[in-house]
Amino acid sequence: MQAAIYSTWRHIFKLDPDRSLTDEALDAICLSGTDGIIVGGSTGVTYDNTVELLSRIRRYEVPCALEVSDEDAVVAGFDHYFIPLVLNTPNAEWMMGRQVQALRKFGAFIPWKETSAQGYLILNSQATAAKLTEASTELSIEDVEAHIYMADRLLHLPVVYLEYSGMFGDIALVGRVRGLLQGAQLFYGGGIDTAEKARQAAEAAHTVVVGNAVYENLEQALQTVEAVRGVEVKLG
Ligand SMILES: CC(C)=CCC/C(C)=C/CC/C(C)=C/CC/C(C)=C/CC/C(C)=C/CC/C(C)=C/CC/C(C)=C/COP(=O)(O)OP(=O)(O)O
Ligand SMILES: O=P(O)(O)OC[C@@H](O)CO
Numbered sequence: 001m002q003a004a005i006y007s008t009w010r011h012i013f014k015l016d017p018d019r020s021l022t023d024e025a026l027d028a029i030c031l032s033g034t035d036g037i038i039v040g041g042s043t044g045v046t047y048d049n050t051v052e053l054l055s056r057i058r059r060y061e062v063p064c065a066l067e068v069s070d071e072d073a074v075v076a077g078f079d080h081y082f083i084p085l086v087l088n089t090p091n092a093e094w095m096m097g098r099q100v101q102a103l104r105k106f107g108a109f110i111p112w113k114e115t116s117a118q119g120y121l122i123l124n125s126q127a128t129a130a131k132l133t134e135a136s137t138e139l140s141i142e143d144v145e146a147h148i149y150m151a152d153r154l155l156h157l158p159v160v161y162l163e164y165s166g167m168f169g170d171i172a173l174v175g176r177v178r179g180l181l182q183g184a185q186l187f188y189g190g191g192i193d194t195a196e197k198a199r200q201a202a203e204a205a206h207t208v209v210v211g212n213a214v215y216e217n218l219e220q221a222l223q224t225v226e227a228v229r230g231v232e233v234k235l236g
């Protein structure tokens with residue numbers, strides 16, 4: 001089987017359709033040398049703002065994936081689709097419920113080879129996604145490990161996503177999780193707003209995701225690309 005497009009991605013910018021970016025900023029992001037762009041956000045993502053952002057990104061060659069957070073914002077034409085499942089929520093709606101509901105509608109049309117589930121472990125209680133999904137963010141190391149065994153060894157999810165959106169996470173824990181994984185690719189995201197934080201995250205995870213910094217300090221966000229490129233980690 002051909003490897004998924006994201007399997008070699010070390011650095012990703014995540015762009016939120018619900019936030020605005022000038023053409024100059026988008027130009028710099030798309031030409032930055034990042035491996036890929038994920039379009040996604042936890043709230044305010046609509047069909048219209050997703051189509052608009054995709055059409056602007058498509059002026060460039062950079063690969064672009066959609067992380068689907070709302071069944072009403074499913075847009076054709078992306079290179080890949082990620083379907084988040086929240087592992088650490090007691091509310092099954094966010095683990096399986098909404099996804100199954102969407103599959104009733106889209107199941108027959110899904111490009112399966114270009115579609116992957118992501119097992120999200122949300123570890124910042126203040127993240128929008130944590131509040132929305134009622135995630136149980138206060139996890140012991142044993143709890144984290146158990147979730148990782150579930151995602152990687154039992155469910156065989158292709159991606160495990162350690163999500164600290166809005167804060168820089170526990171990088172030692174990220175490295176420990178990577179060491180446990182046998183099949184899944186580890187995405188880390190949260191609070192990367194300098195080259196140094198990007199470098200540390202890239203030492204620990206297979207793939208690092210830079211989101212809010214794009215909107216808050218673009219110059220520093222752009223520097224994360226080179227920082228990640230300088231760190232060797234075995235992928236695949
Ligand atoms: C041809 C064609 C049409 C192809 C496409 C077919 C296709 C692939 C269909 C998809 C069908 C499907 C199964 C859809 C799932 C829909 C769904 C409702 C999933 C639920 C996802 C979920 C658990 C959402 C909860 C929030 C979450 C975890 C979002 C992930 C992204 C995220 C955390 C972004 C960060 O958010 P942000 O807003 O930036 O947060 P901050 O405020 O902290 O910055
Ligand atoms: O926005 P930040 O904090 O960079 O987090 C990136 C990403 O993990 C969000 O889903």
Ligand SMILES: [Mg+2]
Pocket residue numbers: 016165211212
């Ligand atoms: Mg954000």
